[in-house]
Amino acid sequence: MKLITAVIKPFRLDEVKTALNEVGVRGLTVTEASGYGRQRGHTEVYRGAEYRIDLVPKVRIEVLVEDAEADAVMDAIVAAARTGKVGDGKVWSVPVETAVRVRTGEQGPDAV
Numbered sequence: 001m002k003l004i005t006a007v008i009k010p011f012r013l014d015e016v017k018t019a020l021n022e023v024g025v026r027g028l029t030v031t032e033a034s035g036y037g038r039q040r041g042h043t044e045v046y047r048g049a050e051y052r053i054d055l056v057p058k059v060r061i062e063v064l065v066e067d068a069e070a071d072a073v074m075d076a077i078v079a080a081a082r083t084g085k086v087g088d089g090k091v092w093s094v095p096v097e098t099a100v101r102v103r104t105g106e107q108g109p110d111a112v
């Protein structure tokens with residue numbers, strides 16, 4: 001299994017959710033976040049306000065997937081989140097040792 005984490009612009013969330021649904025993702029977690037990337041010296045605009053050398057509002061998406069799904073899920077997030085402008089975000093994945101579905105006790109890929 002892999003845990004895919006994406007930090008994206010909040011206004012792209014609906015597009016990303018739709019794209020994830022289309023590639024068969026069954027669950028996800030969304031959290032409000034803030035941060036900056038390497039362009040911190042540049043100005044980023046969010047809801048008409050300019051943020052410069054400050055933490056810019058983002059959303060973090062976490063998706064637990066089977067290994068075979070990981071590439072397609074990452075590609076879907078990148079394509080749906082991209083505007084081509086600074087601050088579009090970042091997507092990464094890490095290996096996951098185990099997962100458990102609380103209701104049934106299923107473990108491993110069956111729990112995804």
Ligand SMILES: Nc1ncnc2c1ncn2[C@@H]1O[C@H](COP(=O)(O)OP(=O)(O)OP(=O)(O)O)[C@@H](O)[C@H]1O
Pocket residue numbers: 007008033034035036037038039056058085086087088089090
């Ligand atoms: N190295 C990092 N570690 C953790 N979070 C990061 C990192 N880089 C970026 N982020 C998170 O991703 C958000 C979006 O990053 P951003 O798109 O600005 O990254 P970037 O790689 O500098 O790309 P760009 O040059 O297009 O701005 C940041 O606000 C921050 O929350």
